[in-house]
Amino acid sequence: MKQDIKKRLAFLIVSIGMTIPLVIQPLSTQAADNLDLNADSAILVDAETGKVLYAKDPDVALPPASMTKMMTEYLVLEAIDSGEISWDTTTEISDYPYGISANPLFSGVGLRQNHEYTVEELYNAMAVFSDNATTIALAELIAGSETEFVTLMNEKAEELGLPEYEFVNSTGLDNASLGDDRPEGTEPDGTNLLSARSSALLAYHLVNNYPEALKISSQTEVEFGDDTLINLNWMLDHDATFLEQFHFEGMDGLKTGNTELAGYTFTGTAERNNNRLVSVVMKTDSEEERFNETEELLEYGFEEFESQELFPAGYQLEDEQIAVAQGKEDVIDVSTAEAFTVPVKSGEEELYSVSYTINEENLNEEGELAAPIEAGDTVGIAELVYDGEADYGYIFEDRSDTVDLVANEDVEKKNWFMLTLGAIGDFFSNIFTTVVDWVKGLF
Known part of the structure; x- marks a missing residue:
């Protein structure tokens, strides 16, 4: 029987709220050469110019976990923009995403079969609550199967110029978690791979080509049927008191991620004074740490850099x-x-x-x-x-x-007469120079 999402989330918030004060450390702004981020890989990018402001091992391909869903979001928004689908397009849930949603290990939103869901409902659950089953349902809607959708993901990655990537599914789960339902042609133990640079570049294209993505990712909660889904990005301006310490001014996206293999990852973006930055931290040790490291990166960017007309x-x-x-x-x-x-x-x-x-x-x-x-x-x-x-x-x-x-x-250009005079002058000048050189050679 489906558990009530509000109750589960309330329990989660209370549980986390009881433990967070033990691990939170005050942040301080540091110069880039003194930044000691607790992340295996990180990058900070100016979202207007693409200038990299800071990088730590940014080209190492690592499991991105649910940051994978940024590519799914991009392809959904592209399909909407092209008129292939609309926010009001409806779809039913096949056995594959239904089984994922019913699996308590994936904390799904409890999708029902024989029920029509709109693209908007499914996208909100994916972008805000990082739901896996709704992500698969969107992949199937666009490409017919997740297998075909993965092909689209890799093709789009190449088109966007992502330097390090491999997509094996639409969600960011490890293929081992999907069992026989994994996309055809992918390895049983396969996992998606992105570098911090690739994640930031994907986010750069997403927010610049489809800024409406930020209107959705900035929502602290969305309604899904009879339930309320809470945004997993703690750096938004949540009402929950214990999350106030994570709130970052200007934060409006973008995507969290977590698996045992990936650790805790986060692609964040914030805007202050018409200046937008994109940050990525990969393989941190906890939910709290990924937001702490993101705050340190973004504070460094906003406080130390200013867009200037130099020349x-x-x-x-x-x-x-x-x-x-x-x-x-x-x-x-x-x-x-x-x-x-x-x-x-x-x-x-x-x-x-x-x-x-x-x-x-x-x-x-x-x-x-x-x-x-x-x-x-x-x-x-x-x-x-x-x-x-x-x-x-x-x-x-x-x-x-x-x-x-x-x-x-x-x-x-000089007219023919002046060019002719110039040529004559050059001719006699060359003769004179030759004669002078000859005379000098006699002595």
Whole structure:
């Protein structure tokens, strides 16, 4: 007989509330080089630019547990966006998710068969309560089976550029827990794998491409039938008194996870002053610890970094002009087409400079630009150079701090007469130089 979810959650909250004061430690903001996170892997990313602000072994592939569901969320939202399904689309529950929901080991929401559930109901239970059975039901709705859905997951991971990943099911459970119901073609003891970088990149795409995901993940509770489901993200502004110590200003997502193999994981995101950060901690030792480490990461990001325009559009290096061949002007000024705006750590503003690189295809053998040139023509790239100690780069493999380098003005090509005079002058100049060299050779 299905247990009442409110009662089970109340018991859970009381039990946890009795033990938490014994393990909670006060947090203090630390510099990145002093951060000593109790997580096997972690990363902190600026959600607008993709700039990595901190990383600890971010490329180690580890079991993500229910953080896997971020990919399921992405594919559901993509299907809604394409019109394949809608929030009001209904589906019945097959034997597979029904059996998962009825299994007390998975603390399911008690799905019923011969009952129509909307996509919105199932998604809420998945995103807020991390329910496994509703996740499988959504996978079956979109792809026909979880087996086919796993194929979509891996294809989407490649499309999004996730560097380290392997999806073997839609939920993040270990395949051993699924028994014979595991997706076809996957190993009996298989498990999903993601690196912290891949988890952060998936979250980056999720919140930027489908910001509505945050409206759901930020809910502290949702109604499911006659029950109330409590969000497992303790860093939201819950009403429960014992959770106040975990509340983090600006927190609105994203996904917790826990299995025996994965430990306690969390992909979090928060926004303050129109600045959004994404954090990932993997393989921590407890529910409390994953939120403590996340708070330390996010506080570091918000307190130590500020998005700044270091060099404006139109910036040009002093005394930096490019020689022009066959032009009415011998040189041309060049400047940046866009501003360099990046998250900058406090006190490091002076550690940035700009360097130029002219496109080789635009240069002749003497290293000159060939006229004619029009103002605004791209002639090369300008790169932001950081001379500090810790540069973690970007979450994208091919991203760097570069903008187009453009010509500031028109330079017309000399007319045929002036070019002819120039050629004649060069001819006699070369003869004169040859004669001089010959005479010098006599002595």
